[in-house]
Structures are given as structure tokens and as C-alpha cells.
Amino acid sequence: xxxxxxxxxxxxxxxxxxxxxxxxxxxxxxxxxxxxxxxxxxxxxxxxxxxxxxxxxxxxxxxxxxxxxxxxxxxxxxxxxxxxxxxxxxxxxxxxxxxxxxxxxxxxxxxxxxxxxxxxxxxxxxxxxxxxxxxxxxxxxxxxxxxxxxxxxxxxxxxxxxxxxxxxxxxxxxxxxxxxxxxxxxxxxxxxxxxxxxxxxxxx
Ligand SMILES: C[S@@+](CC[C@H](N)C(=O)[O-])C[C@H]1O[C@@H](n2cnc3c(N)ncnc32)[C@H](O)[C@@H]1O
Numbered sequence: 001x002x003x004x005x006x007x008x009x010x011x012x013x014x015x016x017x018x019x020x021x022x023x024x025x026x027x028x029x030x031x032x033x034x035x036x037x038x039x040x041x042x043x044x045x046x047x048x049x050x051x052x053x054x055x056x057x058x059x060x061x062x063x064x065x066x067x068x069x070x071x072x073x074x075x076x077x078x079x080x081x082x083x084x085x086x087x088x089x090x091x092x093x094x095x096x097x098x099x100x101x102x103x104x105x106x107x108x109x110x111x112x113x114x115x116x117x118x119x120x121x122x123x124x125x126x127x128x129x130x131x132x133x134x135x136x137x138x139x140x141x142x143x144x145x146x147x148x149x150x151x152x153x154x155x156x157x158x159x160x161x162x163x164x165x166x167x168x169x170x171x172x173x174x175x176x177x178x179x180x181x182x183x184x185x186x187x188x189x190x191x192x193x194x195x196x197x198x199x200x201x202x203x204x
Contacts, residue, residue: 003148003159004071004092007114010156011051011072017154019052019078024059026188028109028140032059034181034199035105035138039064043104046130048093049111053079053086056109061086067103069096070111094119098130105136110187113142113195117161120168124175131202137177141168143184143196165196172200 001009011018023029035045043064047057050068052075057066066086068079076090091097093111106127112120120141127137142162149160163171165184172179177200187193 001157003116003150003161006150006157006159008071010153010158011070012074013156014154015052015072015074015078019054021154021189022051022055023188024055027185028188028197029055029059031138031183031185031197031199032056032107035060035107035136036063038136039104044102046098046103046106048096048106048108048127049114050079050088051075053082053088056107057083057086060107064105069093094123094126096126096130100129101132102130103135104132105138106131107138109140110195112139113146113160113162114158115161116148117142117146117163120163121171121175124171124177128176128202133202133204135202136180137198137200137202139172139198139200141165141196141198143194168196169198172198176203177201178203 045064047068050057050070057068068088069091071092076088079088143165145164146162179200181199184194185197
């Protein structure tokens with residue numbers, strides 16, 4: 001099976017189960033306050049790889065206008081039910097249908113790590129393209145080197161791929177971002193793993 005199909009079919013299958021495991025008060029969710037402190041109310045924020053919308057889009061929707069993107073149809077169905085006043089689009093992150101300079105900020109939690117890492121640099125450049133100048137990106141990236149891995153996750157086959165912290169920070173800069181802050185944060189579902197969270201700004 002192709003790597004994309006493994007991820008998409010997997011999240012279609014475990015959509016509800018995954019949402020139940022997410023928590024609304026873990027450190028990753030508290031980090032969203034980095035955006036709350038910096039953006040105007042009602043700013044346009046993209047949640048890239050939004051899943052069911054819980055808890056990331058849901059938290060952000062208290063302050064901002066949210067658009068969510070995910071390629072798993074069941075995740076999008078749940079997101080539309082959970083957050084009827086936000087906009088959700090079923091699309092691959094690597095082929096998003098947005099014009100340039102649209103969003104004031106974007107977040108992407110635990111999604112880029114499921115995209116083959118050879119595509120990460122191009123994805124970051126596309127994130128940069130759709131942000132307004134001065135826009136903010138709060139991204140969850142790999143903390144360690146993982147060329148690719150396929151394993152069981154919550155009873156389904158799953159695929160991961162990412163670079164290490166230093167490479168990811170370098171790629172952010174090469175994509176035109178200024179890195180404002182970063183931290184390796186423990187995974188709230190899997191205590192054995194941790195990820196790099198980066199807050200960056202689109203330079204002119
Ligand atoms: C681990 S879940 C995280 C969901 C949500 N961001 C959260 O923090 O709870 C990863 C999500 O990313 C989506 N995803 C992974 N690769 C994607 C891609 N190439 N295009 C669109 N969505 C993708 C999956 O379908 C899944 O819903």
C-alpha cells in the first residue's frame with residue numbers, strides 16, 4: 001500500500017478513537033496561547049492536518065476564524081460536526097487549494113510527521129506562500145531522525161517520516177521563516193515519544 005494511503009485510511013479508521021485519546025489541557029494545547037497572545041481577535045488561522053477538530057481547532061475557534069484541512073474524509077466529517085461555524089476542507093496538505101497571502105497564522109499538529117520527509121521542505125515553502133507577510137506558523141515537526149517507519153498505531157497500520165531538530169530548524173529558515181521559539185514537547189498520547197514545536201514568522 002502507498003504511504004499516503006496508509007495514513008489516510010488509518011486515520012479514517014481510527015478517527016473517533018484518536019479524538020477520545022486527545023486532551024484539551026496538555027502542554028501542546030497550552031502552546032496555542034503563543035498565537036492568542038500575538039494575533040488580533042478573528043484573525044484567519046489554518047489548522048493543517050486538523051483531524052476531528054478536537055482539541056486544536058476547537059481551542060483556536062474561541063479566538064479566531066478557523067479553516068481546517070485534512071485528507072481523511074472521516075476526520076473532516078467529525079470536524080464539521082464538532083465545529084459547525086468553522087470551515088473544513090478535505091485535501092492533501094501537499095496540494096492545498098489556497099491562494100498566496102491568505103492566513104494570519106497556521107498551525108499543524110502531528111501531521112507533517114506523517115508526510116514522507118523528502119516533501120517537507122516543499123511543504124514548508126507552501127505554508128510560507130499562503131501566510132500573509134508577518135504571519136505566524138506554529139508547527140509540530142520531528143525531534144529526531146526517522147527516514148521512514150511503518151508500525152501498528154491504535155490497531156491500524158501507520159506511517160511516519162521526519163528529520164531531526166537541527167535539520168527542521170534549518171529548513172524553516174531556508175523556507176523564509178524566522179524562528180521565534182522552539183521546544184521539544186512530550187507526546188500527550190505516547191509517553192515514549194516527543195516532537196519539536198516551532199513558532200516562526202514569515203519574513204517579507
Ligand atoms: C495525529 S492526527 C492529528 C490531528 C490533530 N492535528 C490533532 O492534533 O489532534 C494527524 C492528522 O493529519 C492528517 N494527515 C496526515 N497526513 C496528511 C496529508 N498529507 N494531508 C492531509 N492530512 C494529513 C491525518 O489524516 C490525521 O487526521
